[in-house]
């Protein structure tokens with residue numbers, strides 16, 4: 053298994069910690085059309101809560117459009133890392149830089165709870181994701197098209213309360229997609245779904261990522277999910293990236309295949325080393 057590699061971006065300037073999303077600087081690329089996803093470079097990122105040093109120096113480069121999964125024991129700092137990347141929290145030290153200027157709408161997060169507004173119909177809930185562009189003339193058309201993308205166009209006039217858990221998460225996904233983000237961070241988005249709905253949502257995530265080309269960062273407890281979806285799996289241990297694993301298995305990937313199972317098994321073995329519990 054490949055050990056963590058320290059990546060230093062060749063194409064990004066770094067910014068001081070605080071509000072990374074706003075402060076990311078423009079970096080000129082070549083003359084070719086840039087990919088839709090944003091690349092991301094993290095250097096020596098640290099985060100403490102009081103005496104609790106959760107992240108102890110994360111170094112990472114994510115190329116534009118890559119699908120990265122982050123796994124690790126419960127409490128190892130996966131969500132903390134995601135929140136820092138999304139600009140929802142400030143680092144104690146270190147830097148995060150996007151490869152190009154990032155607007156607030158370019159970075160979106162989808163959480164385990166759909167967080168829908170109960171008093172707004174499905175279409176209005178999706179429009180919320182447009183942020184500052186919510187009042188633009190094409191807002192409704194964009195929200196409708198995001199609902200088509202997640203297969204829920206027939207629910208546009210429904211209230212959230214009448215939707216199933218899986219349907220609510222589809223609305224949350226449409227809300228995240230409607231601004232055409234360039235980085236989409238998923239914090240255990242399928243954790244509360246039953247097994248079958250989870251698999252169909254995994255396929256949906258993979259399809260929209262493939263179609264739209266955003267950079268995807270998925271925090272998950274489910275190693276099978278990580279290897280099924282990601283180009284690369286990062287294992288966090290003791291506040292650092294302990295393993296950086298390339299998932300070199302062609303897509304579409306067959307759930308339950310021997311290759312996926314073997315990779316899953318080796319990551320799980322690593323995670324459980326020296327511990328009988330399975331509180332991943």
Ligand SMILES: Nc1ncnc2c1ncn2[C@@H]1O[C@H](COP(=O)(O)OP(=O)(O)OP(=O)(O)O)[C@@H](O)[C@H]1O
Nearest residue numbers: 101104106124125126127128129130131132133332
């Ligand atoms: N706002 C906060 N204030 C204080 N401590 C926090 C805060 N957020 C996270 N922590 C602590 O940071 C550590 C990492 O939490 P985090 O939620 O990032 O872990 P995680 O790997 O995502 O866990 P899980 O897999 O259980 O969701 C934990 O010890 C947690 O208690």
